[in-house]
Amino acid sequence: MLLCSRSSVYVFLKGGVFLKKPSSNPFSMLSSLSDGYRLLLITSAVTTILSIVFNYLMPQVIRFAIDTVLGDQPSALPAVLTSILMPDKQDTMRNLIACAIMAMVFSVLSGLFTYLCRYTMAKASEGMIERLRNRLFSHVQKLSYHWHVTHQTGDIIQRCTSDVEVVRGFLSAQLLEMFRTVFLIALSLLLMFSISVKLSWISTAFVPVVMLYSGVFYAKISKNFRKADEAEGDLSAAAQENFTGVRVVRAFGREAYEIDRFEKKNNLFSALWIKLGHWLSFYWGIGDLVSAIQVMVIVILGALEAYAGSITLGDFLLFSAYNSMLVWPVRSLGRILSEMSKTGVSISRLNEILNEPEEDDDPNALCPPLDGDIVFDHVSFDYHGVNPVLNDINLTIHAGETVGILGATGSGKSTLMYLLDRLYDLPNDCGTITIGGVDIRNIRRDYLRRHIGFVLQEPFLFSKTIRENISITSLQNELSAIRHSASVAAVDEAICEFAQGYDTVVGERGVTLSGGQKQRVAIARMLMQEAPIMIFDDSLSAVDAETDAKIRSALKQATNKRTTILISHRITTLMNADRIFVMEKGRVVQSGTHETLCKENGVYRQIYEIQGTLEEELANINKEVTP
Structure with a gap:
């Protein structure tokens, strides 16, 4: 017996949830999203540098005012800038006013370039996120039917909303902040070393300490954020499922049960976020302590150096200003690392969707007429690699014919139609399905599905x-x-x-x-x-017998030249079909017209007699209760 399975798909699945796939750096996805926005990103980087430069020039003006205008120290600024800040060496007030005006100009320029860098970054990041959302939605639309039925809708929605929002926050704020922080640290250290090498080395000694504990917390935060993110997906799935099935919940009075189930998931989600908050609080507490110690050490040692005459008062104030400017970028770099850990998790979860293979067609796929005979030739199929759903099926549905398919639940009726519509692909060694002599695996999927009408139960x-x-x-x-x-x-x-x-x-x-x-x-x-082929998969189960007969009669006239396939548990729905196939345990055990099948001792006759008896009993009951 030939068993054909799709179990290879489950290499990536366990219990209907995503498993982490081996992949390259998750942030490589951001590079592909940046196509067309790189000029804006470069502009944002350049304006960031200019904003920082003008912001760092203001303490230089203050040092010049203290050491040169008010004191007798020589100017450390370029001659051009010195002449602007000190137009009259004898007029101290005028020079101070010139310094104040220059500091204001630098402040305005710094603010202007900050605005430009934020604006260009916002425009680039929103464009990249818009592209990501479109890419996700388009990709999910093209994933296989099997992928959709094995993944929770709520979890997919959570990834496409919450995880995308995390990436958006990183692009709009953290990415620019990371570049800005690195440049600030480099510039601060450069300027600090130009003032005092000794104090600079002391200040720099704190940077590796920050990097060390940030790296340790990076792993902890990333691990806990993944758990919290997955719990949020589970919570979203539970809410989505409950809201969708609210009529069933109300009908069976299961509100208390569903509330209790939701509260358990919500409590788990809250506990995970509290645990994550614990690690973040611990992390920021250590960061504040280290930063405070660094500032205190520099202030004390700098004051001693100034008192000893190793540096001027202006140099001490300038160094203290740059050290304060260094403290926040170093702290910010740690914050960025923690945010990067969250972003890395979100990007990995999004990549798990984007890395799933889309349904694809052969470049030479055909678009033939689909008004020919449908032939299932030695078709076998299995979903999970355990038990065959279809076993060596051979049947032919002639063009324009109306056929019925009858069978118990799990007999493989719907699976036949899923294969015909290529919702599941039939493996190459599991038989063939042809329409008009053309193997459906050689027909374009969208063309095939547009020409097969499908109504589900x-x-x-x-x-x-x-x-x-x-x-x-x-x-x-x-x-x-x-x-x-x-x-x-x-x-x-x-x-x-x-x-x-x-x-x-x-x-x-x-x-x-x-x-x-x-x-x-x-x-x-x-x-x-x-469509030339129409499939009714138990799609008349919710209508009464009279309406069923009326619809079948109208369908027969409206679909006279179309191939019609009726799948039903109700024999009255199938009895007027040109031929009826009876399925049992993945095999076709009987075929023929209603009249011929009723004469055979088989499954069809047994079902017919049972349903006929039930209908007769129901009719008698109705007569008894009718006044």
Whole structure:
């Protein structure tokens, strides 16, 4: 027996959650996002440097005013700048005013360049994040059906919102701050060494200490942030699932149970963030202590150096100013490292989505007519590598024929249709499925799916109007065509009874409609597609027998030349099909018309007799209760 499996996919999965894949530096993703924004990033870097330079020139003016204008020390500034700051050597007040004006000019220029660097960085970062969001959404749309059914929607949403927001915060603030901090540290040390080598070495000795404990906390923060981020995804999934299934929760009175389940997940999420906050508090507390010690040491030793005459009073004030400017960048570098740890986790989680392979087609994929015979030739298939769902299936559905497929839950009925629509790909050594003699693996996916209409047992309706939901599969949105499809689906009359008719908004997932109405709207939507192949996967299960018969009759007239596949547990839905296939444990055990199958001693006849008996009993009960 040939077993074909998709278990190789589970190398990357465990329990429906993402596993960490081996990858290169996660921040390489930022490089690809920066295409087209690099000029803005360079402009932001240049204006940052200019802002810092003018900001650092202000203490130089103060030193000049103290040592040269008020004192008798020679100027350490260039001759041009000295002549501007000291236009008259004999007029001290005039020179002080010139220094004040120059300090103000430097301050204004520093503020102007700060504005420009922030503006260009914001424009670049928002553009990069917009590109990331578009890339994520587009990529998720192109991932396989198997990927979607094995991952929680809430976790995907959390990654595409919260994790993207973390990356956005890094790009808009931390990335620029990192560049600014490195330049500030380098410039501060350069200027400090030009004033006092001894004090500079003492100040520099604190930098490795900060880097050391920052590196230790980087790993701790990263580990705890990943746990908190994953817990948030689990919490989002629970909330999304509960809000979506609110009618089921209310129907069974499970509000208390769901509240308790949510509170447990929320408590775990809060505990993880409290633990993360503990590490961050410890980290910043150590940082404040080290910074305070550094400033205290420099002030004491600098005062002693100035008292001893090793440096001037102006040099001491200038050195103290630059040391204070150094303290915050060094502390900020530690903050950036902690934020980078969070960003690294978020980028890794986003890369886990972006690294998933998209559905792809062969460059020479075909777009043939799909109005030919459908042939399943020795088809075998298995989802998880444990038990085969389909086992050596051989069946032919002729063009324009209406066939029915009957079988118990788990017999493989829906799997046949998922393979036909290429929601799952049939492995090369597991048989073939052809339409008009062309292997569907050689047909373009989007073309194939546009020409196969599919109605599921639990149809999904978008939070739009009924008119928009029905016309979503077609380029035409004329009300007459929409109403014609709705009439065939036996839902036009019900829609017209709504206050806003076809302009009625159905709510999220069609929550304002009954189960039968949702199924019929989905049928109308599929009919608008005018596909040559139509599949009804137990899509009449929520309608009564009378409506079922009415829809089947209208469908027979409307789809006379189309290949129609009816999957159902209800024999009355299938009995008028041209042929009926009966499936059991992944095999076709019977085939024929309703009449021929009723004459055989097999599964079909047993089901027919059971359903017939039940319908008779129900009819008798209705007679008894009818006054």
